[in-house]
Amino acid sequence: DAKTTQPNSMESNEEEPVHLPCNHSTISGTDYIHWYRQLPSQGPEYVIHGLTSNVNNRMASLAIAEDRKSSTLILHRATLRDAAVYYCILNSNTGKLIFGQGTTLQVKP
C-alpha cells in the first residue's frame, strides 16, 4: 500500500482556518485520498475523500495537488471540538484502510 506522510502535530486558534498537509508521492492512479479523524476515546470518523478534483462537504474541504502527490485538508473555522488526530489514508482496491500515525491537532481558545 502506498504510504502517506503527515506532520506529527499542529496547533490552531479557535475560529481560524486550519490546513492539514499530507504527502503521498507514491500514489497510484486508482488510489483515493481519504481523511478520517479520531476524537479522544472515540472511534474514527470519516471526514472526506477524493480522487483528483477538490471536494467540499459540510465538515471540510479537500484540496488535491494537480500531480496528486500531496493533498490538504482544510477546516474553515476550527472549533474546540475539532481537536483530534487526523489521518490521511490512500484507499486502493484492497478493501482495507491502513492508518499511519496521523496529525494531532490542538485547538486553542
Next chain:
Amino acid sequence: NAGVMQNPRHLVRRRGQEARLRCSPMKGHSHVYWYRQLPEEGLKFMVYLQKENIIDESGMPKERFSAEFPKEGPSILRIQQVVRGDSAAYFCASSPSDTPNYGYTFGSGTRLTVV
C-alpha cells in the same frame, strides 16, 4: 439509521478466558473490517470480512484470534485464552462496497481489559 453498533462497550476478562466482541454493520453494508488500537498507539488492521467469507486476515494473529460474519447476525471477533497484551480498544467498520470510492463508518469500539 443507528450506524455501526458494537457491544459490549467495555469488557473485562481474566487471563485465560474467552472474549467475544460483536459488530452490527450499518443497514445495507455487507463489508466489515476489524481494527485494534493498543493504548497510546495507532489503529492496526486485523481482518476484512464479507457475508460468510473472510477476505483478508493478514493483520490477525495466527493463534487465539478468529472472526466471522455469518449470513444472519452480527460479525463476531473472538479471542480465546486472553492475555494481558490483548487489552486494547477494538473497532469495527463497515462499508457498502469494497471499492475505494466509499467512506467507512466506524463503531464506538469495545474496550477490552484483561486482568
